[in-house]
Amino acid sequence: MAGHDQGLLTQRRSSTHAMWRWATPQAQRIVATGDLGKILRFHRAIHGINQATLGEDLGYDKTYISLLELGKRTLDDVNSRRRVADHLHLPPHILGVTDPADTDHRSMLQFGESTVRLAEIARQSGHATEAVAELWPLVARLEARVEDGRAEREVMHLLARARAGLGVALGNVLPEERLSTAAHWTAKSLNIALQFEDPHFSCDVLRMHGNELRKARLRGAAVARLQHALALAPGLDSHAATLPLLARAAGALGDGALFDTVIRQAEALLDQADHTSLFNPYALHEIRLRGLVATDRAATAIRLADDPPAATTTVAPQWHVIQFVTIAGVRLRAGDRTGSRESLEAAIREASAQRLPHQLQRILRTASGHLPDIHADAEQALDRLRQEMAA
Incomplete structure (x- = not known):
């Protein structure tokens, strides 16, 4: 047997x-x-x-x-x-056969491409929940097709992108104790992407997977994936998209030397690569502050905290929340409870409006033992989000 x-x-x-x-x-x-x-x-x-x-x-x-x-x-x-x-x-049109099923297949691919693009726009606009709602049925349909043995190249490519998008969107809306689910979906995407032997595609998915691993606190694995992504990065824009995430992961891992190296590389590209919602002086400022604190250089972070650069591009709404929480933590280390309270109050409002539970959990950790009223407000906001998610 x-x-x-x-x-x-x-x-x-x-x-x-x-x-x-x-x-x-x-x-x-x-x-x-x-x-x-x-x-x-x-x-x-x-x-x-x-x-x-x-x-x-x-x-x-x-x-x-x-x-x-x-x-x-x-x-x-x-x-x-x-x-x-x-x-x-194989799809019948490969052998010169056109039938309703094949036409439906092509329509599904066109619809799927639009769904992935629109879901990413929704997520970047602070509507990650809507992105998840759009991507779930698409992933299920594509997986059913693959399970049925229909593993055409365009189907697998779309499935990888849809899984990655779903994982990243889930990484925005899930609480920290469930963020491994987001990393699970980006990992399933990576299993496909590497089969294509396309450096640009593999770099994109490695980057997304590495960032979700960091959020799930698998920091060593996150750094490894992001270093792999950087090694595959085919051009300036790919490097610019990868370096901020690698810096965040290196900081979270407590690797000060790697963090400093990557930050320098990212800043050197600011005048060469296009700015995005992730790669810009405003985002790099937050990443630098958090990394400095994580690598035991809070005094340096305190000196830099109140001199943020102006945003050079549209910043995704969730980045404002991330910035508020990081600044609040630095201000607390400087003994500025009033400034920290103001930042955390703004962060609670934004995190609640955008339904970002793990950012509320960051607020809880920041306020714990220092600002009990802020801690209580964040806890109530998190409970409300959890109740909505359970419903």
Whole structure:
């Protein structure tokens, strides 16, 4: 029985591996030709089967499979081409068949692309809950298609992006004790992205996964993923997107030397790369302050706290909350309870409006033992959010 179970496991792994091969660059080039002979040979290669076995699966003899692969025979009737496409887990249009199911598939891909883009806009605008609501059904639909053996390259690419977007959005709306769920979804995205052998895509997903690992307090793993992302970064913009997150993770890990190096690299790029909601002087100021405190240099943070640079681009709403909490912590270390109270009061209002439970938890930690009334207000706001999430 154990041998039977092991055999099934091996078969399942082999099937999954073969299914992934349709998403590789080599498979993409072969599929793009629409050449049935090349497609059949590639299918046999990834499954490790001969012409006789493929013929049995398709209802043809070995000789006919050989003729098809050599281009000496063609499949002229639509039903035969549809049957072959179905067996190979390819969309019918690859073999010249257009039907309602395939049209629905293309529409789903177009809809999915729009959904991922709009969800990211919603998240950046402070509406992460709406982003989650949009991405859940898309991910479920794509996963169902893959489970059914339909692992076309464009489906896998979209699924990776949708999973990553879902993980990042969940990372905004979940409380700290559940942030591992966000990291779980970005990890599932990474499992796909690395198969594409596309440095830009892999860098993007590694960056998102690394940041969610940091938030889930898996700091060593976060630094490793973000360093990998930086190594793959294909251009200035990718470097600029990765460096702030690596600095945050290095600071959280308490690695002062790495933190300082990365901050210097990020600041050196400020005049070269485009500014974004993450990569700009305003965001880097907050990252520097938090990292200095985390690496036992609070005195330096105190000197810098009250001289923030002006925002050079539109700042995502959640960044204002992050900044308020960080500034409040630095002011407390400087003995400025009044200034800290003002920052935390503003942070509570914004975190409640944007439904950011883990930022409320940061407020609780900052206020604990120093500002009991602020601690109580943040606790009430967090309880309200948890009740809404439970409902």
